[in-house]
Amino acid sequence: MLSWVNGAPGEQLSVRDRGLAYGDGLFETIAVRGGRIPLLARHMARLADGCRRLSIPLDLVLIERELQAFSGQLGEGVAKLIVSRGEGQRGYAPPQPCQPLRILQAAPLPQYPAAHAEQGVRLFPCETRLAEQPLLAGLKHLNRLEQVLARAEWQDPECAEGLMRDSSGRVIEGVYSNLFLVVDGGLVSAQLSRCGVAGVMRAEILQQAQLLGLSVELRDVSFDELLDADEVFLCNSLYGIWPVRALQERHWSVGPLTRKLQAIVCDLLSK
Amino acid sequence: MLSWVNGAPGEQLSVRDRGLAYGDGLFETIAVRGGRIPLLARHMARLADGCRRLSIPLDLVLIERELQAFSGQLGEGVAKLIVSRGEGQRGYAPPQPCQPLRILQAAPLPQYPAAHAEQGVRLFPCETRLAEQPLLAGLKHLNRLEQVLARAEWQDPECAEGLMRDSSGRVIEGVYSNLFLVVDGGLVSAQLSRCGVAGVMRAEILQQAQLLGLSVELRDVSFDELLDADEVFLCNSLYGIWPVRALQERHWSVGPLTRKLQAIVCDLLSK
The missing domain is CATH 3.20.10.10 (D-amino Acid Aminotransferase, subunit A, domain 2)
Structure with a gap:
């Protein structure tokens, strides 16, 4: 399935990412229909709020553009977006500056009865x-x-x-x-x-x-x-x-x- | 720095790992001195307890062997062990069976004043x-x-x-x-x-x-x-x-x- 890391095709991330180490990040599970995202504005609003509350300096314009491009390629399915604070040295203190990590993963729409x-x-x-x-x-x-x-x-x-x-x-x-x-x-x-x-x-x-x-x-x-x-x-x-x-x-x-x-x-x- | 994934040198993991998706895993931060682990038994006991409580079927004998080999190579420093439930499909339900992921990362001993x-x-x-x-x-x-x-x-x-x-x-x-x-x-x-x-x-x-x-x-x-x-x-x-x-x-x-x-x-x- 389609998978992007920081806007480019990829399926791996660093073992030093704080998303893994501390769950230091956010995600969105997004329905994609006909290449479009019915609830795009609401997903973006929640993501923006999460980034603000966790002080993750995500480029929201960039991620929205990536999400739309990804959804266009996906067509029908689920786009899972994961944003983490990015890599860090040992310790809980958020790195300054930090480079947030952006992951987009595709999955089929779930087939519920x-x-x-x-x-x-x-x-x-x-x-x-x-x-x-x-x-x-x-x-x-x-x-x-x-x-x-x-x-x-x-x-x-x-x-x-x-x-x-x-x-x-x-x-x-x-x-x-x-x-x-x-x-x-x-x-x-x-x-x-x-x-x-x-x-x-x-x-x-x-x-x-x-x-x-x-x-x-x-x-x-x-x-x-x-x-x-x-x-x-x-x-x-x-x-x-x-x-x-x-x-x-x-x-x-x-x-x-x-x-x-x-x-x-x-x-x-x-x- | 030294970094192993599932027992072999490596610095990356899959974007589909549940450690990233949900923080579905455990870690240990381990002091290594002269290639040895002063508190090895206690780290292993806590890890075993965590795996039991989270139902993560980790091979404890294997991880202890890896940890000792890793520490031998490291000599002096910090070995950070991360164990996750491994890769999964979309959804919170733990995959059956699951293949836990084992990560070992080295860092220098912190230089506190x-x-x-x-x-x-x-x-x-x-x-x-x-x-x-x-x-x-x-x-x-x-x-x-x-x-x-x-x-x-x-x-x-x-x-x-x-x-x-x-x-x-x-x-x-x-x-x-x-x-x-x-x-x-x-x-x-x-x-x-x-x-x-x-x-x-x-x-x-x-x-x-x-x-x-x-x-x-x-x-x-x-x-x-x-x-x-x-x-x-x-x-x-x-x-x-x-x-x-x-x-x-x-x-x-x-x-x-x-x-x-x-x-x-x-x-x-x-x-």
Whole structure:
């Protein structure tokens, strides 16, 4: 598959890169359709925010140009962008100056069973909790051991996603998705001020909900509230929206608001 | 400098390695003296524990043999060992089977000012807090953004290390060291059940303290207790022991127990 390192074809990086040593970097997982990137502006905005918060001096104009060229060659698939702070000597202190590393890797679009989007998925209740770290909350950074541990908790293909809570038991997100509740005709989702990844599809859905005139609350969500919700759905930038049909003994049917947003998002992703 | 990848000279790894993608791996920073590794057994024990807890099927016999051969070639210096879960397809699920990656990198022994060990160091009080994640506590894993952020908080060379507290304000460790208090003639150090790195030099000092018949308490430590301590010192596997001489307005002189342990550890490291 297509793979670029710093804008040129390549499949290797230095063992001294800080992305490896410390997870000192960020990534984006990007759907590419017909050579185009449906959520380009949102991916770039999140990347810019991450670079600002981690003080990684990435050339955003350059990376956007590379991403577009890469996507043009890829056509259909997933472009995974990894940005690290680059090589460094021993020690945590960020090198001054630093030369960020840019990696683009292609993968096929994942072939999820059609039933995930149509009938919904069962959520596995992960025991692995998300630690609370406000300095990193919302970022799609390279420190992902919690997700690795959580995803390793189940093999049952019946569960397409896992539910992640924080150390205090609050409902946060899926292992590779964000999570929404429909309550009294409005949307509720976890605020991500202590942990979690602020997904680009989550941002898109928040905006679409506003355009539809729906109420939207970003706040703490308890496990009981999740079980009490009228509808529950997951989202990410690759599959769009999956209804949640089951969690433990609770079952949901796919609700009208989930279907409405799913259609909007599906339309957006296929553009 | 000397660099091996999977037992052979090399300086590159695949962009698809999970060590880069997720920080899905472990490391050891190892002092090498005269081709030998003074704390070899402790490094191997911690690595084995980390592999067990992260379910990384590393060949421990092979890696120990490689480490010894590498150290023999290096002579004097630091051997940094990185172990990752290896390459994977897209997604957090650990590949089955997986082929762990083994990297060994050489660096010169750090040239710290002699005053650090003799007169002690000033601690910078970091604002970056360690998030509480029991599943990862104690491990020297590759998710180190908190240390990167903490180390970036100060440039003042007057401060050789930074103090890290957890989200609840408990005193845990330095950015690249463990921390001990001397209280009523005994040692006190943070228990590392929620966060922190269980350093090999910390383990060595705990054992030496036992041999000396000292009382040792591993427990929660408050900031006020730290300020009240009779002596305070830092340790790691490269520099041994540094007395702490100042933190904010508090000043300590170098105490007798710090000196005694420092001599023991210095002897051990120079063997």
